[in-house]
Amino acid sequence: MSLLTIQRRMARAVMTPLTPAERMRATAPDGRSLRKVAADIIKPNDRLTSFERLEIYNRQYWFRVLSAFAEDFPGLRAVLGERKFDAAAKAYINDCPSTSFTLRNLGSKLEAWLRRNPKWAGSRQELALDMVRLEWADIDAFDGKAEPALKPEDLAGADPETLRLQLQPYIHLLDLHYPVDDLLLEVKKDDEDTDFASNAFNERHKQKRVRAVARLKPSTIFLAVHRIDDSVYFRRLEREEFLILKELRAGKTLSRAVDSALRKSSIAPDDRPAQIQNWFQTWSTLGWFCCTGMPGKK
Amino acid sequence: MPANRFNGFTDYGVGIGLRAPHYHHILTKKPVVDWFEIISENFMIDGGRPLQILDQILEQYRVVQHGVSMYFGSAEKPNREHLRRLKDLVKRTKTPWLSDHLCWGSVDGRYTHDLLPMPYTFEAARITAQKVREVRDFLETPVVVENVSSYAEFHVSEMTEWEFLNEVVERADCGILLDVNNIYVSSKNHSFDPFTYVNSVPADRVAQIHIAGHSKFKKYILDTHDHPVIDPVWKLYERAIERVGHTATLLEWDDSIPSFREVHDEALKANKFLASASLATAV
Numbered sequence: 001m002s003l004l005t006i007q008r009r010m011a012r013a014v015m016t017p018l019t020p021a022e023r024m025r026a027t028a029p030d031g032r033s034l035r036k037v038a039a040d041i042i043k044p045n046d047r048l049t050s051f052e053r054l055e056i057y058n059r060q061y062w063f064r065v066l067s068a069f070a071e072d073f074p075g076l077r078a079v080l081g082e083r084k085f086d087a088a089a090k091a092y093i094n095d096c097p098s099t100s101f102t103l104r105n106l107g108s109k110l111e112a113w114l115r116r117n118p119k120w121a122g123s124r125q126e127l128a129l130d131m132v133r134l135e136w137a138d139i140d141a142f143d144g145k146a147e148p149a150l151k152p153e154d155l156a157g158a159d160p161e162t163l164r165l166q167l168q169p170y171i172h173l174l175d176l177h178y179p180v181d182d183l184l185l186e187v188k189k190d191d192e193d194t195d196f197a198s199n200a201f202n203e204r205h206k207q208k209r210v211r212a213v214a215r216l217k218p219s220t221i222f223l224a225v226h227r228i229d230d231s232v233y234f235r236r237l238e239r240e241e242f243l244i245l246k247e248l249r250a251g252k253t254l255s256r257a258v259d260s261a262l263r264k265s266s267i268a269p270d271d272r273p274a275q276i277q278n279w280f281q282t283w284s285t286l287g288w289f290c291c292t293g294m295p296g297k298k
Numbered sequence: 299m300p301a302n303r304f305n306g307f308t309d310y311g312v313g314i315g316l317r318a319p320h321y322h323h324i325l326t327k328k329p330v331v332d333w334f335e336i337i338s339e340n341f342m343i344d345g346g347r348p349l350q351i352l353d354q355i356l357e358q359y360r361v362v363q364h365g366v367s368m369y370f371g372s373a374e375k376p377n378r379e380h381l382r383r384l385k386d387l388v389k390r391t392k393t394p395w396l397s398d399h400l401c402w403g404s405v406d407g408r409y410t411h412d413l414l415p416m417p418y419t420f421e422a423a424r425i426t427a428q429k430v431r432e433v434r435d436f437l438e439t440p441v442v443v444e445n446v447s448s449y450a451e452f453h454v455s456e457m458t459e460w461e462f463l464n465e466v467v468e469r470a471d472c473g474i475l476l477d478v479n480n481i482y483v484s485s486k487n488h489s490f491d492p493f494t495y496v497n498s499v500p501a502d503r504v505a506q507i508h509i510a511g512h513s514k515f516k517k518y519i520l521d522t523h524d525h526p527v528i529d530p531v532w533k534l535y536e537r538a539i540e541r542v543g544h545t546a547t548l549l550e551w552d553d554s555i556p557s558f559r560e561v562h563d564e565a566l567k568a569n570k571f572l573a574s575a576s577l578a579t580a581v
Contacts, residue, residue, distance in 0.1 A: 001454050003422045004373035007405040007414075014410055043451045045489065047517040053450040056518065061410050068411075098409040101367040101380045102339050145344035170345065230347035 006041055013037045014057045017094050022062070024055035065093050068103040072139060073110070074191055075131040075184040078213055079124055088120035104143070107136055127216065130176040134184055134234075137172035137225040141232045144170030147290035154291065160255040165289050167249050172225040173242060179221050181234040186212055226286065235286075240265050241279050245288075304440050304473025305505035306394030310360065310546035311572065314565045317551070321351055323558040331562065333360040335548045336391070338398075339367055342383035352390070361391045362506070362546075364475075365398035367409065368433060370443060370466075371416045371426045372402040381436050388439050395440040395505055397475040400426065400463060415448035418455035418462035427469030434472065442473035442505040447483040447512070447521035459484065460498040473505035476542075478534040479527065479550075483512050483519045492530075496537050504542040509535055509568060510550040524553035526564050536571045544575045 016028045026035055038050040045053070069089045070077060077085040095117075096109045111132045114121060121128035146168055155163070190208070222242035224235045237245070243261035252260065258276060267275055283289060301307045313333035316324075323329070334355060341352050355361060368380070388396065401413040416422050434441040445463055457465065467474055476499060478492075485492035509532075511525030527535075527549070539545065549565035 002373075003371075003417065003419065003425055004405070006417055006452065006454065007373055007402055010414065011405045011408065011410060014412070014414070015408070041452055041454075043453055045451075045487075050450075052517075056449040056520075057410075057412060057414065061412055064411055098411060099407050101377060101404075101409060102342065103411055104343070141346075143343035143346035143348055146346070227346065230350050 001041070009037055009041055010054070010057075013054055014061045015094075015097055016058065017090055018059065018062050022059065024051065024058040026051075062090075062093075065098065065103070065106065066090070068106055069093065072107050073132070073135050074187050075135050075180065076128060078183065078187045079128050079131050080121060084120065084122075088114075091117070091120060104139065107132075107139065111136060126218075127178050127180070127213075130178045130180045131184065133174055134176065134180050134223070134225070137174060138184070138232055141170045141172055141225045141227055144168075144227075146170055146227070149287035150284070150289040150291055152284060158254075160258075161253060163254040164251060165248050165254060166291075167245060168226070168288055168290050170227055171245075171288060173237075173245055173249065174223045174225065175242065176221050176223060177218050178216055179219050180216075181221070181223055181236070183212060183216055185234070224288075226288065228286065238279075240267060240275075244276075244279070245283075302473070302502065302505065304395060304442055304503055305546060306440055308394045308546070309544075310362070310506075311544075312565050312568050313360075313362070313546065313548045314561055315364075315548065315550050315552065316355060316361070317555055319555050320558040320561070325351070325354055327558075328358060329558065329562065331359060333362060333546070333548075335362050335364045335550075338363045338365040338384060338387055338396070341390075342380075342387055349390075356391060361393060362548075363387065363391055363393040363396045364444075365396065366413070367403060367411070368398040369403045370398060370400060370429045370433070371422060372404050372429075373425060374405060374407070376429060376433055376436075381433065385437055388437055393439065395442055395473065396437060397442045397444055397506060399446050400443040400466060401446045413446045415446065415450055415452075416462065417452035418457045418459060420456060420465070423462060423465040423469060426466050427472075430466070430470035430472050434470075440473060440505070441470075442475045443467065443470075444475035444477050444508065445480050445484075446477075447480040447487075447519075449487055449518055449520075451488055458490070459488075460495045464498065464500060467500065467503050472503070474499060474503045475506045475508060476504050476538055477508035477510070478538055479508065479510040479512060479531050480521060482528075482531045482534055483521045486519045492534055493537060496534055496541065499538075499541075501542040504538070504545055506546045506548065507535065507538055507542075508548055508550055509565075522553055523550045527567070532567070532571075535568065536574075539571045539575045540578075544572050547572065 013034050016025060019025055024034060027033055035051050038054040042050040042053050044050045066089055080088060092110060092113050096113055098106050111129060114129055114132055118125045222237040222239055224237055226233055226235060240261050244257050247257035247260050262272060301309045311332040313335055314331065316334040316336045341348055343349065399413050401416060403410045403412050403414050430441055430443060443466065481492045481495045509527050510523045511527055513520045513522040547568045551561045
């Protein structure tokens, strides 16, 4: 049996979902006998059968990936509840196993998968999608690339008709149907508090979390997920502010981005110049614009 | 061996793994540590806090890279994106050598994120050695391979694990990261004499040694890196040092991580054996 054949058979067995009791299945969902797979490739010893030896790797695989997934998506766990979250996590990883050398990317296809498989979130689909988008943005913003930030003098004399500003690659812009930023912050704080707490304390916190999810009402928010001093922050944006940034990221010139964003704005025309100037000052202070792509800049 | 071509002609002593719970202690207290081993994959990223912390560590300490997902033994070709990111990190850390495991873990582009055991065949040795050579040539840095703990053996195996290790390193002309805890764990799981393994390794190729703790179950031992080093593993370490001389040694502690001091004190126990080796060399 060639190396490739052995590895394909073993990997397929190792990545087969466990039974509800977290043991290796005798038969895989596609009908393969995992007992036969194990017997064909793995030697038994005086303490363990071939099946039991293969099972060690099967269980380790699932424990490892599920633990990494749960660590990355505590907000989704709060939204779905533990039982549904565990079931969804297993289904997702079974459908979308890791294709990256790092577990950091395990959840990269979760949003698309959840859109294709709405049954896992049921009536909370929209809320779950919002939370997944925010949590993935949180992961990506944490270690995303930062370019040298633009300084005010870099823009001296620039023509808004031709100026194309680049946003820092690590920034994520999200339009969401629920205020999931507040919920995620609450969940994360809760997790920190309960790390070393008693079971009774943890149970009370779990109930508190369920109540927090239940009272979350739909409310459109615009959010920038960004970094200050290498820590990730969520910043709420005005609708127009969000639209300008989206247009800039899409490559529009400054002038066209502003025009497009303010087309249906309720901001009074007289107030717009001051408002826009204020936004730009904030974005510059936060270092959101970078030199990449600027004429004459590296 | 001290200062050989497999560890970049360095003469490192006792180090510990750089782990997140210790960042604050290390950066604020600046403890004296001979060197740190980093998990390469944790820093093969584009930016943010992990790299900022790594840069602070690099200003004050010597760092060696240790990988967990190169999968030298996978039948597929090395992942180019992985190699590119790894090379970027090598340039950043200036690691004198780089280690990863003698195992496989991915097939057809799907990753198990585990260190799966090799079938000990000549075909596997040839494929693995070729991959080690490719990685080393691309990175332009000495590459050493580490023996893993295993819980399964294959019907198709044509040799023992240590024979397979020797076959790979001779074909690849690379160094060895000898993990004496892994040898102990596998010896219990597969009923062989761990000293036979240690005595069979080509001493002149050993670039580094790993020590660690593990967890004992009823029918097998699991390599968990969550306990102190047990006496039988120290005895294996002592024998390894007798054979290879004063060699860069690292304690791995990856789960239920205690205080920095506890981990470092456990690692420094290795100095007793290293001192004997130095004395023997001097005499």
